[in-house]
Amino acid sequence: MMGVWLGFALLACAQDRVDLWPEGKIPDFQPQQIAATLQETKASGFKAEEHTMPHLDWFDAPVEKNGACMLLISGGGYQSCCDAWWVNKVAKRFTELGYVCVNLTYRTPRPQGLPIYQSAWQDGQRAVRLVRSEAQRRGFDPEKIGALGFSAGSHLTVLLGTSALTPAYQAVDKLDQTPCHVNWAVPIYTAYALTDGLTGPNTRNGDAIDARLSDVFKFDAKTCPMALFHGGTDNYSPSGSTQIYRQLRRMKIPAEIHLFADRGHGFMGDAKKGEQGSAYDHWLDRVSEFMRQMNFDGRLGAKVELMSRYPNDDARGDYRKEPIWPNGRMPDVQKNQCQPYLEWHFPKQRKTKAIQIIYSGGAYNGNKPDGFEVAPARRYLNEKGMTVVTLKYRTPRPQGGLAKHTSAWQDLQRTIRIVRSKAAKEGLDPNRIGIMGSSAGGHLTLMGATSSKQRSSWAIDDLHKIPCKVQWAVAIYPAYALTDGANGTNAGGGNEDSARLVPEFSFDLDTCPMLFLHGDADGYAAMNSVKCWEQLRRMGIQSDLHTLVKGKHCFQAKASPGTGSYTWLDRIWEFMNHKGFNK
DSSP states (O other), X not given: OEEEETTEEEEEEEEEEEESSOTTOOTTOOTTOBOOBHHHHTXXXXXXXXXXXXXXXXXXXXXXXXXXXXXXXXXXXXXXBOOHHHHHHHHHHHHHTTOEEEEEEOOBSOOTTSOTTHHHHHHHHHHHHHHHHTHHHHTSOTTOEXXXXXXXXXXXXXXXHHOTTSOSSOOOSGXXXXXXXXXXXXXXXXXXXXXXXXXXXXXXXXXXXTOOBOTTOOOOTTOOOEEEEEETTOSSOTHHHXXXXXXXXXXXXXXXXXXXXXXXXXXXXXXXXXXXXXXXXXXXXXXXXXXXXXXXXXXXXXXXXXXXXXXXXXXEEEEEEEESSOTTOOTTXXXXXXXXXXXXXXXXXXXOSOEEEEEOOSTTSOOOTTSTTTHHHHHHHHHTTOEEEEXXXXXXXXXXXXXXXXXXXXHHHHHHHHHHHHHGGGTOOXXXXXXXXXXXXXXXXXHHHHOTTSOSSOOOSGGGGSOOOOSEEEEESOOSOBGGGTTSSOTTTTOSTTSOBOTTOOXXXXXXXXXXXXXXXXXXXXXXXXXXXXXXXXXXXXXXXXXXXXXXXXXXXXXXXXSTTTSHHHHHHHHHHHHTTTO
């Protein structure tokens, strides 16, 4: 016999329900609390007094188990368990991937006279112990248990992931000698994480100078790897997730964070409306990629070279190369630097009037427009029907007291003006131009995106009158963005408040939305991207950010299938789809 929630058949068998507590031993029992989903409470004939016992529901076992287990936790403001549809969807996905799945129904509404999370935390710790005790019988490793929760359930997920050594209740039987830590956690739009929103939406947007992480999260020795997800316009501030991520980084615990532009609380529900190709339409893919990279399923494959996946220019039509500066008019000429140029790569089948400018990194000492940081992205976008312009900017670094990026910035601003001046003649949109660069090129991207109202050199001709504002930017593991790594790798990982954004980024009024992609294990720290994203959000500029667990500098050069480092190019297209740049 199968249970039903809101018209969706549960995979969990109603006969495989397990009570959490011995009868009469529920800690801090309060008669007004129940353990039932919101959908169950609305069913005809529901009797609250018959639903006081919190419980686990085990889903049907996978056909082929991978040795791991997922504990799923609904949200609902600690007032109800309301995410039945999403619990069911997640269980279906991860059962297909070989995970044993189990759902927790904890006590709600909020207890009286106790913290809002207390009874749920008690039920959560007991649930993990029960799950661990079932490992051998149900065919998974007791040290491969993960938790995934939404909103209040995400808050509970973070509690389980950070605070297992703090008992939420006094032991009631021998089972409570079993450890209650989880081995990974996936918090989805965590609520109540910051001190300006401990019981509701953040009163000061989570950005106030005195807003801190809740001290209920202990970040103890059992704190586990996490993949955090949040929408950029959530009233339960995404700063909660960025602060959790920062603390995990301080502890050197592998983690990911995925932040989605223009999404509020419960943003995944919009995926049912069918916005195909958007980042939030594929959030479950990001979860499975995180777990594959961490090898929780034991199926992490060998790495594949990116250039081997995009070996030729089959999707390219016309090609054109041209200098950036007129003869004798290039500013701040230095004899040791290469000659800059740009290249037009038109797709065989144009499907958008947008233009993407791409260039590589190289520490401002060299750059390669045909290397792995440029050619695959160019070929990918040509396949999508987009025109690409690649840039060879001047390197090595200029001398004579000039900043390391000065020549490259001059070349980029000139390139944007050239592209804008010629776009209409090519049948393209002069007001749909994006820039993209990696490493030092990521720093250059931030210069181009945040400081287009600032001049990099004196005008040499009328082209200088054309704006060099861009409509979007893609910064791939940007270097040199924080003061603890202004000239190299980040000495403190960029994690402390003392590591601030470097002053050359103006964040002027023409600053555009951005996509950030960064490896979590990059010496040019992921916090370069996170702190830029936070600044953009404070300005009301909604952007996307994805960090990739275990990803180092140049994470994409070689990557294992099924991981975020392998599928990273799709994040670019998803971002453009959502923002409408590539229509």
